Amino acid sequence: MDAFGPVAIFLFTLFLLLGSGVWVGLALLGVAFVGMELFTSRPAGDAMITTIWAASSSWTLTALPLFIWMGEILYRTRLSEDMFRGLSPWMARLPGGLLHTNIVGCTVFAAVSGSSAATLSTVGRMSIPELRRRNYPERMVIGTLAGAATLGLMIPPSLTLIVYGVTINESITKLFMAGVVPGLVLASLFMGYVALYSKLSKAYRPDPEPAMSLAERLRNSRFLLPVIALIVVVIGSMYLGWATATEAAAIGVIGALILAAAQGSLTLKTFGESLMGATRTSAMIALILAGAAFLSLSMGFTGLPRALATWIGSLNLTAFELLMALLVFYIIIGCFLDGISSVVLTMAVVEPMIRQAGIDVIWFGIFIVVVVEMAQITPPIGFNLFVLQGMTRHEMNYIARAALPMFAIMVVMVFVLILWPELATWLPETMSRRGAG
Template sequence: MDPVTTAIAVFALMLAILASGMWVFMALAAAAALSLFAFMGFSPDKIGAISSRIIVRSASSWELAAVPMFIWMGEIMFRTDISERLYKGLSPLVSKIPGGLLHTNVLGSALFAAVSGSSAATTATVGRITTSELSRRGYSESLALGSLAGAGSLGLLIPPSIVLIIYGVLAEVSIAKLFIAGVIPGLMIAAFYAAYLAVRCTITPSLAPNDEVPAEDATFQAIAGNLAPVFGLILVVLGSIYTGWATPSEAAAIGVFAALTFSVLSRQLSRRMLAESLVNALKTSCMVCAILMCAAFLSSAIGYMHIPRSIAIAIDNLNLSPFVLIAALAVFYIILGFFLDGISIIVMSLPITLPVIVAAGFDPIWYGIFLVIMIELGQMTPPVGFNLFVIQGFSGVPIHKVALYAIPFFLLMCFAVLLLVIFPQIALWLPTYLAG
């Protein structure tokens, strides 16, 4: 069996195991073990020795320490009033712009993404505050929920992003550079969303009624006080990384300390809150780390079968232009997004696609940003668009309607991907400038 056919067989095997209902990490490990047994003829003892060595090495990665810390930080902030304060702080700044308080979805999600690092946490936390307020004030439901579905996905791109950490670990590239590379694309997408809301509401003013912000919330002191916790956390976490004072893993621990300090100073820390944040962070962290360890086993199995090198040679022999290759991968990832979550997409596809991309001359830092945006698109597409389920959960709007509302923001993100492909310096300029 040639390597391309073998790769298709391995991927089909993974999908078949996942379709059986098996957990993702178990499906990855099972696909790796069965592939080594069926295609390489390895004995069970040899497979066990390979898997144990790789899993232990993967679990010992220092970079992975950032994952549970950032997750815990997000869980702590999720249980404080930071999102409510964020809404109150942003409202006076956007109330006079066409679209009014609809912009709090975009700006609030962009800012909270820089605190939580999670798309689901960003969507849920910002959405629980803004959607009820926007509905009460008579704003368009389609724009309110659609903008939240689009902007909530920025939690995957704007640092500190958990998905970027996972990509950095698997691709063995600098996580700090990935964080820096995600800033301009994330802000660009947020700007597209804000511009779209402004244009739509200028054309149809009834979509966003005129709003008056309470005078006590519009003073400089009130705005600064409400936005201070978010900007303080961003400054502490990202500032410690970009100044070289701390590694991403150390910055994550600093972020947890800052989040706990804020909850203490605001008198919101309790035994119950601390216990709930720890339990949920532990559950999520164990899931993510188990997937990463088994993904490392699968990557090694694919390497033993020489699949990446053979596919890279096969694609090179096709003489595809870089743009055709990227277009094919974009379609591939959008299809995967219909069925899989972001972490699964990365760990399943990266061992095959990354060598191909590098061989085609693309920068792995740039590819990380491209891949994360493609995963963000999957957050807005049924049947597994996780942001859609989150919004359905707290709004009660059927998921097919939420998906329909998200279409304009899906298309805007597709346009952002096109710009990123045509102008790769959108992602690469800032890391290069800061490194220089």
């Protein structure tokens, strides 16, 4: 097909720029600029300025830096220590013991962070020393952290879902609702694996926890109240229709500042560090989004996305076959690109395909997040693996092997989503009907 002529030039330029160490956002801008110069008569500079401004001035996108800032503030509080103290008395009695604090802790922090790396750093900073001291298997400590931290990408507020929603112009609040049940199901699968491993493995001999009365457990649970209150206010305000995603993010920042001040963790230094950390991360994501928007425009002029979607349609693939092809495709590119880059780089081509195949775009957002989660724990550039390597000083291949069972569980989760799509669609549809009623 004629429209496939530019593919080689696009790919060659992209891999040349990425291979030379250029930032992902600048690489996308470079590829788009080359495409505009070669395949269109429109002035590339004028198109780039207009597109970058349109992509960067979206009101919906305002939620992104606010949620990032909320996570950065909480990362600098004593939240992880308090979570461990509140969770451990309840988790100790489950099969698998305190390893469940990794999974439940990551699930809880994911609901106030939105970032996989922030979730991993915050929970791991406290749980790794505690679990080592109690002689839990090192490989399970690392594996459960690597896998459970990826829940930061799915459980709202998820930065990846915000980027996906902005890219395809879909409701962020609906996507957030869609991520709740699958996120909890995935956390349950992780916990089921830990319970099973603890019963079957002969090497699983952690030190027993001292017995605690119900009153003592309830007393320790008070440490969970601040973060649970913040989750309820932020997520609840969106689901009840009291606030948009952006307004809820602003509420979250105020709540995080109050929480940090109440804990005595809010100083001028931590405030400045959280603000600069959020600014750096937000600027990086904004540059990637701007580059992707310009690349989408450039590819649109070549007719490539439409032609590719037509070609896929001519293959007469079923929706399931298309999803399997996309699963393999995203696992492969996830080995070389971070999750947000994977989403924004491919959506211009993938969105027409899934719409043509009749796949629900809200459901597909959750599907793609699960697959992108896998990329966080796959070598050579799985970001969670690098964070864990810095925290534990283990070799990369050791950490990757420890995370492999979690990767397999995520593959299982993909098929669970395909078999029961209602896991992702039920909550947003229910809330929409209530809103309409």
